[in-house]
Amino acid sequence: MEISKSFGCGEMEIINEVGEVCRHRDIKSYIVGGAVRDAILGNRVKDIDICLEEDPKIILDDLWGLKYCQYHSEFQTAFLTFENGVSIDLIRCRKEHYCRDGALPSVSPSHIYGDLYRRDFTVNALAYDMEKGYIIDIYGGMKDLRDKVLRKIHPGSYNEDPTRIFRAVKYAVRYGLKLEDEDEIEKCVCGGAFDLVSNDRIVKEIYLLCCEKKWRENIYLCSDLKIFDVDKCLLEMEFEGEDHSDNVDLKILRLLYCLRDKKYSSVLAENSVLNKKLKSAAVWFNENFEKTANLIMNTMDNYKLYMILNHKNDYELVLLSWNSKLSFKICNYIYNLKGYKPSLNGRYIISMGVKDGKSIGKILKNITGIELNSGIKCGQKYLAEYLGENM
Known part of the structure; x- marks a missing residue:
């Protein structure tokens, strides 16, 4: 041929x-x-x-x-x-x-x-x-290609190298092939085959699955094969302004968000394959997402919202925005509060005669609160009133 x-x-x-x-x-x-x-x-x-x-x-x-x-x-x-x-x-x-x-x-x-x-x-x-x-x-x-079948070559193939299971998923979805070894794969997975494989090797294969055009179908099949458990409704949901076309990091984040499986949440956080920012977001998600979400849910104050979110990286904000109960507040932070700087700084306050460090900190905190909640830059007016009260 x-x-x-x-x-x-x-x-x-x-x-x-x-x-x-x-x-x-x-x-x-x-x-x-x-x-x-x-x-x-x-x-x-x-x-x-x-x-x-x-x-x-x-x-x-x-x-x-x-x-x-x-x-x-x-x-x-x-x-x-x-x-x-x-x-x-x-x-x-x-x-x-x-x-x-x-x-x-x-x-x-x-x-x-x-x-x-x-x-x-x-x-x-x-x-x-x-x-x-x-x-x-x-x-x-060649016959298997004609018959649209995917099958292993030799006995024990999936046990000797369990990462072949991820590749089976990738090729089956990409080429529309039937998994001939589906029962064997499920047995291998349930028998703990992946416990013998490093996080790095697992994450590398998951990353490649997410590089595929039909990445969601790959995740669905992984879930069907009991590799990990995902909320398929959340995985399918589209969010405003979201584009997964070529951003593999966002696909990994979505998988993390949809996992019901703590084991694989930890795998995505503990590896040397993903970039530092993505791993940091995974660690934070596993340890502090629910606590942060509750804090945001219970605040109606821009200043408090700013203090909760000010040190969150972009990926952490993305994860929070996927919670429908938080999305409005996250958008408010991103478009109105993120990057805020008070109209006064410490040097100006010192030049006006305030020398005590605690007083300077109190002034900056109060100015930040007033300006974030009112949307008005009023630092000089506030400082004049503060100094008048303390003269």
């Missing part, structure tokens, strides 16, 4: 160059995985992975137009960018061994068949022989 129609001209230029260098050095080379899958489906290929049955390092000097190379000796992989703008990954064919379920695998060099066996699903265990021009399909991946 010819797959070149799914690649652009620049991509085919690089693929042909790599193939020619490998033929010259008598190295077997294969386009593998998602690139072959998407080409069979007639989709535009996004990522090009080429597996070699040798260390890619030995051909790097022979490649014309190579602009950038990042080589990893541990796994014998290389990420390459060429002058025509095309990027590819060169990967040594390898097999994997798991010393225990949930652990990261140890790897060793292999031929293409060992490399295909280590992959997650039949539809991803496809390789295109770049020299002979045919597809290697030893697990029935």
Whole structure:
């Protein structure tokens, strides 16, 4: 089967160059995985992975137009960018061994068949022989694509690497495939498979789910598979001015807000994958959201509202705004109170003869309260009256 129609001209230029260098050095080379899958489906290929049955390092000097190379000796992989703008990954064919379920695998060099066996699903265990021009399909991946089925390759696959469950969700939703292994996945999840996996690995997969166009469908399926429990009505709800089109952080926040599962709320707060601002919001949400919400609910005073919200970051404000009982007050804070500065500062008050620190603090507090609640800048008038009372 010819797959070149799914690649652009620049991509085919690089693929042909790599193939020619490998033929010259008598190295077997294969386009593998998602690139072959998407080409069979007639989709535009996004990522090009080429597996070699040798260390890619030995051909790097022979490649014309190579602009950038990042080589990893541990796994014998290389990420390459060429002058025509095309990027590819060169990967040594390898097999994997798991010393225990949930652990990261140890790897060793292999031929293409060992490399295909280590992959997650039949539809991803496809390789295109770049020299002979045919597809290697030893697990029935092409038939599964035609039948719109997603299934694992070998027994114990989900236990040895539970993150494959998240990838099963992603591919099933993205390509409209039926999960052949649904019962096995649920059994694996309920058996505590994810307890053996680090928070970082779990959050990385959740982040990738939220990068997908059908990110909500991914979360729904995770909930159906009992990975975590979410309030689907809250997840589906749209809020005024909200745009999730390309903001993955907002999608992660929405998942956090809709979770009924404290375990995964903690996972989203305790990891090194998400950015600092997002993690800070997750920690605050888990520990202080309800307390803060109650304080806001019980205040009708702009000054008190300002004092409650003044040090909240943007993500914390977003989480509060999703509570329908608070949304008006959060909008009031954002559009009318946030960024407020009193009309007087400490230096001006000192210049007017007030030296005592407690008095200065009291004046600033009172000015802030009056100005926030009235909307009128009245600092000088207040100070004149204050000084008159204390003369």
